[in-house]
Amino acid sequence: MTSPYRAIYRTPGAMAFSVAGLVGRMPLSMLGIGIVTMVSQVTGRYGLAGALSATLALSGAVTGPRVSRMVDRYGQRRVLRPVCAVTVVSVAGLLVCTWAGAPDWAYFVCVLGAGTTPSTGAMVRSRWSEILRGTPEKLHTAYSVEAVVDEIVFIVGPILSVGLSTGWFAEAGPLLATVFLAAGVLALTALRSTEPVPHPDAHRSAGSVLAAPGLAVLVGVFVGTGAVFGAVEVVTVAFADERGHKALASVVLATYALGSCVAGVVFGLTRPRGTVAGRFRLGIVLMGVSMIPPLLIGNLFFLALALFFSGLTIAPTMVNAMGLVEQLVPRGRLTEGITWTSTGLAVGVAAGAALAGRVIDAHGARAAFWVGTAAAVFAAAAAFLGYRRLRPAPDREEQDHDGADRSSTQDHQRHLGTLEGEGVA
Incomplete structure (x- = not known):
């Protein structure tokens, strides 16, 4: 690995949350195509499969920013785990509906819940921004890494999802996507030392x-x-x-x-x-x-x-x-x-x-x-x-000449100190 990449991954905890983010991001490219493949195979109804895929995308567009807003306010660990649980239960319900031949409305209810899938890529990028604050060149390299990870996800994910659903059993693609999501979110939220500091005051009177x-x-x-x-x-x-x-x-x-x-x-x-x-x-x-x-x-x-x-x-x-x-x-x-x-x-x-x-x-x-x-x-x-x-934004213009926001850095140091006092690595 060449020096700019070595430099960012020397930061304690960076490699761990980057890998967790890769795993947790796999459903981004697997879940939608997996649902289309599964439903079309089992029911033979491409119209239903396409409508479910569109509903999944619409649900994600509506709920995604709201979930991330709660993350900024309360922290990744407190929000991502229950939201991930909603997604896992919803996909599990969809698999049962497919297996049991449930009515169409049941499929749509489950897909609406599955749309709450958290934006793991946003969570990882916010961690990079937190730990590399004041070093714009390193942050540029980190964002480049994440762009490459996105492409890897979109190359590998559909192949895995479609291949498993057509070559093994119809529900295999969405099932594996859910496993990736649960594993990635659990691993990411266990890494407390790099978690961005919550900012509850930033949301009390502000709109979107x-x-x-x-x-x-x-x-x-x-x-x-x-x-x-x-x-x-x-x-x-x-x-x-x-x-x-x-x-x-x-x-x-x-x-x-x-x-x-x-x-x-x-x-x-x-x-x-x-x-x-x-x-x-x-x-x-x-x-x-x-x-x-x-x-x-x-x-x-x-x-x-x-x-x-x-x-x-x-x-x-x-x-x-x-x-x-x-x-x-x-x-x-x-x-x-x-x-x-x-x-x-x-x-x-x-x-x-x-x-x-x-x-x-x-x-x-x-x-x-x-x-x-x-x-x-x-x-x-x-x-x-x-x-x-x-x-x-105004608070970005108030940064020091070297790009570091001293008060926020002190908040982060206090946050880390609290975690160390709790015995969290």
């Missing part, structure tokens, strides 16, 4: 952190970015199917994620220049430009090549986005802010996939690549029009 103008702009950009991802996924499958090689769609999509992985690793080794907002805007523009070549291709090989180069723009843009969130929202509401970007992304993915599907049905796969291009243009326009609103 989405009211921060800069964050609203960022979420809008993420809706467009998510639409790019959703469209690319659906169109690639249809494009491969039209050419008689549907099975190769997963390989082509893997090159998209691989490009992002490569870029994330390299980006983490660089020393960032300029402002975070400026780098983010540049990344969004490059992402838009990278969606032009897929409009011109005619076979799967060149589509894979085009998507690889398009993927190179993803991880750096996401890293800069997390850096922006870290600046835009008050420190006591960071987890909620990060989760709102994930919510925007999820909404965009659903919208992009749905719109691309309609265009494919009417005009074919090649025409549907325009959906991704249009979504990228929307994201770039939102980034440029809202650029002046991407300003640091």
Whole structure:
């Protein structure tokens, strides 16, 4: 491992919570596709399977920011364990419903509960922000690591979920996703020394952190970015199917994620220049430009090549986005802010996939690549029009010259001292 990565993982507890976060994040890519595979296999009803998947995404979009808001107020351990228990019980109920042939309404009740799955990625990023406070270069590397972890999750997760459900038994994919969630959350919440300090005062009279103008702009950009991802996924499958090689769609999509992985690793080794907002805007523009070549291709090989180069723009843009969130929202509401970007992304993915599907049905796969291009243009326009609103939150502007917030650091030291007094490692 090269020196910038060694430097961040020398921080006590960093490796442990990073690994726990990887395990706990697997349901992000496994649960939805696992439910679709399970229900379609058992019932043969793709309409029901798709409706359940959409309900899961909607439930997550509604509950995710609220769960993260409670985490900021009360702490990860106090909130994540009971929320995780709700998810586990709900998925278990869904598995029983599938096995017993329950009525449709029972499926939807269980899926609504399963949508409370906590945003483990936001929890891990908030820990990085806490332990690397005042060292922006190290935080840049840490966010790059997390962007790569996200891509690994989306490469490995669907393969595991679909493979187990089709090759073993129908419920295996969602079952394994739930095991990963429970193991990851339990491991993460057991690591008390790196848990961010709760900030109950930050929420007593405040509304949603989405009211921060800069964050609203960022979420809008993420809706467009998510639409790019959703469209690319659906169109690639249809494009491969039209050419008689549907099975190769997963390989082509893997090159998209691989490009992002490569870029994330390299980006983490660089020393960032300029402002975070400026780098983010540049990344969004490059992402838009990278969606032009897929409009011109005619076979799967060149589509894979085009998507690889398009993927190179993803991880750096996401890293800069997390850096922006870290600046835009008050420190006591960071987890909620990060989760709102994930919510925007999820909404965009659903919208992009749905719109691309309609265009494919009417005009074919090649025409549907325009959906991704249009979504990228929307994201770039939102980034440029809202650029002046991407300003640091007041408590971020009051930081010392070296970037460290002394009072918050003292709070964290007192927090650690309390934990040591309780005998917590």
